[in-house]
Structures are given as C-alpha cells and as structure tokens.
Amino acid sequence: MSINVLFFARYSEAIGLDSLEMEGDFATVDAVRQALASDEGFEVLKESSLMCARNQELCSLDEPLQAGDEVAFFPPVTGG
Amino acid sequence: MAIRVQVEAFDPGAEVNAMHAANVGVGAVVSFVGYVRDFNEGRDVSGMFLEHYPGMTEKALAKIAVEAEQRWPLLKLEVLHRIGALEPGEPIVFVAAASAHRQAAFDACAFVMDYLKTRAPFWKKENTPEGPRWVEGRASDHAAAERW
Numbered sequence A: 001m002s003i004n005v006l007f008f009a010r011y012s013e014a015i016g017l018d019s020l021e022m023e024g025d026f027a028t029v030d031a032v033r034q035a036l037a038s039d040e041g042f043e044v045l046k047e048s049s050l051m052c053a054r055n056q057e058l059c060s061l062d063e064p065l066q067a068g069d070e071v072a073f074f075p076p077v078t079g080g
Numbered sequence B: 001m002a003i004r005v006q007v008e009a010f011d012p013g014a015e016v017n018a019m020h021a022a023n024v025g026v027g028a029v030v031s032f033v034g035y036v037r038d039f040n041e042g043r044d045v046s047g048m049f050l051e052h053y054p055g056m057t058e059k060a061l062a063k064i065a066v067e068a069e070q071r072w073p074l075l076k077l078e079v080l081h082r083i084g085a086l087e088p089g090e091p092i093v094f095v096a097a098a099s100a101h102r103q104a105a106f107d108a109c110a111f112v113m114d115y116l117k118t119r120a121p122f123w124k125k126e127n128t129p130e131g132p133r134w135v136e137g138r139a140s141d142h143a144a145a146e147r148w
Helices: A009-015 A027-039 B013-023 B056-072 B104-118 B139-146
Strands: A002-007 A017-021 A051-054 A055-057 A072-073 B002-006 B030-036 B049-051 B073-083 B084-086 B091-099 B122-128 B131-134
Touching: A002 A009, A002 A027, A009 A051, A009 A072, A009 B122, A017 A027, A027 A072, A027 B122, A051 B049, A055 B056, B013 B030, B013 B073, B013 B091, B030 B104, B049 B073, B056 B104, B084 B091, B091 B104, B104 B139
Parallel strands: A002 A072, B002 B073
Antiparallel strands: A002 A017, A051 A055, A051 A072, B030 B091, B049 B084, B049 B122, B073 B091, B122 B131
C-alpha cells in the first residue's frame, strides 16, 4: 500500500522534507511513524507531544490506515 | 457559519458590525480578536510567520464551528484566521458568535477559541533578535479546551 506522509512547521524543518511517499504494509498511523522514526534525520517523530492527522482530520496514533491515505505529523498547534 | 483563512488583513470592527447587520433577531454579538504582540517569553518579537495545513485547516475550523452551533442556539458564527507574514499589532484571529441572548454568544466564542488553540493546524514562527523561533504549545491551552 502507498501512504502519502506530510510534515509541518518544526518537523518539516528538522526532517528537511514537506512530504514523502511510503510503500509497505502499515496497519496504523503509528506503524508509519515507527518506520520513519528509526531512520536518521527523522528522530523528531519520537517526540511524545507529536500530533497526527489521517486524511486531514486529527487522530490518535492507533488510527487504522487504508491504501492511499494522507497522514500528517506535526508539533502541537500554536494558532489563535 | 463562515470560515475564512486568508493572508489579507481585516477590520475587526467591520466584521462585528456585519454580524448583526442582516438579522434584527440578533440580540448579542460576542467577538474575540487575537493580535501579534511585540514581546513573547522574554524576547522581542519583530514579526511572525503563520504556517498552516492547507485543506485540513478549513475542515478543522468548520468542524469546531459545527460543534459550537450544535451546542448553542447561534444565529451566526464567524471564524477568520490569517496565515503568512504578520507584523506586531496586526490582528491574527477573529471569532464572533451572534445569538438572541448573551450567554450563548459568550460561551460559543470562548469554546471556539479554546478548541481552535488546540485543534486547528496553525503554527507560529516568531522573528526574534536571536533569529526565527517556533512558538511552543502551552499546557494551559489544553486545560482551557478540556473545560468544555
């Protein structure tokens, strides 16, 4: 399955990418996070305050995934 | 319900007036305006950049507004948030709730701001004398959202 992964704000700066395409079997958002966090340069995804979204809706890390989903990882939001 | 995410500046007074202009059943309008400050956490701030998640931002704000409309008898609700480069003194965010009586308008406005602070995908990057700095989320914002 293919998952489109997006990063925002401090995370996209730390990783050096706004987005990437992942290929593999990922049962949950956390499976994507773990696969990435073990790579050099993606350590920021280990932060306990990390927030995530699936298909542009906030979700928890155990949110199930389907092929073609858009997953986003970002630090706590600071709007307003 | 109106949701706007825009680079352009806005006039908070004109926005408030528009909340009751077309509806004489409106007895109360409560509004909140958030501004860029020139000082934050011990450092001078000469400006900021507001990043967001295009697509999700609008959906997240609409979801919050729909929930407010379900909880309170509102006649109108507007949420306006700016993105991009902002200078100190400029308005960043505007939330206004109109209802027949004041309590629903007060509560809905506070609810939308508290939820926006913790659920809408915006990130502030401040320009300081030491260089750009990402603003960190505050625990007090989460406590504020949890009271609803």
